[in-house]
Amino acid sequence: MAWYLAGYSEKGQTKRYSYGYRRFSLLGAFINAVVLIVGSLYILSEAIPRLLNPEHSSAPGMIVFALVGIAVNGVAALRLKNDQTMNAQVVACHLLEDVLGWVVVLVVGLTLVFVDIHVLDPILSILITLYVLYNVISKLKKTVELFLQATPTSIDLDAIVQKLEAVPGVKSSHHTHLWSLDGEHNVLSTHLVVDERTSREEVMRVKATSKATVNDLNLEHLTIEIEYGDKDCTLEHRGEAK
Numbered sequence: 001m002a003w004y005l006a007g008y009s010e011k012g013q014t015k016r017y018s019y020g021y022r023r024f025s026l027l028g029a030f031i032n033a034v035v036l037i038v039g040s041l042y043i044l045s046e047a048i049p050r051l052l053n054p055e056h057s058s059a060p061g062m063i064v065f066a067l068v069g070i071a072v073n074g075v076a077a078l079r080l081k082n083d084q085t086m087n088a089q090v091v092a093c094h095l096l097e098d099v100l101g102w103v104v105v106l107v108v109g110l111t112l113v114f115v116d117i118h119v120l121d122p123i124l125s126i127l128i129t130l131y132v133l134y135n136v137i138s139k140l141k142k143t144v145e146l147f148l149q150a151t152p153t154s155i156d157l158d159a160i161v162q163k164l165e166a167v168p169g170v171k172s173s174h175h176t177h178l179w180s181l182d183g184e185h186n187v188l189s190t191h192l193v194v195d196e197r198t199s200r201e202e203v204m205r206v207k208a209t210s211k212a213t214v215n216d217l218n219l220e221h222l223t224i225e226i227e228y229g230d231k232d233c234t235l236e237h238r239g240e241a242k
Ligand SMILES: [Zn+2]
Pocket: 174, 175, 176, 177, 240
């Protein structure tokens, strides 16, 4: 499901989805997180009673699962090693964490071959599930923030406003909004106020310099409104820093 939606996200723009389909990958991440949280809670509800009532667990079974887990995640991580994109790096990092998790399972499985400590199995399940839950919830938080059009945490909006206002010919700026379609591809809009007597050539220069200023933000959409003097704005400045 999440993969299907992530594949969709590369699709171009249509009339109905004029921003393109980038946010479908966000939707996929959201559904993924919900499924993982429900699954984790189910595992916890099974494992916690077993702490009090430990049963004999199958050491060979754990070892087989661990070896398969290490192989599958390890191969996937290696395949991503040469991909430098941000997303691939995050996924590779996550796969390596999974490999470490399986190594722990393997160690516990081998231990159980020699000493039969029944409580080890539920303790291990609970620790791994809590670790997964912690990661899923922090990722879910980021996804929800993106849906709510928060400024991405890696971006300093004040610094951008300062840089735009430093562009020669710009007197002030307002309504500077930066949000992200999917955490990677961003959208910026701003109003720049110039002097009422600014010539066409100067406006062109202001626009070009402003675009160059925000060039490093991986913008997929950029909207710059040029206003002549303070009274040109048709929008209210509701609680916004002018
Ligand atoms: Zn605004």
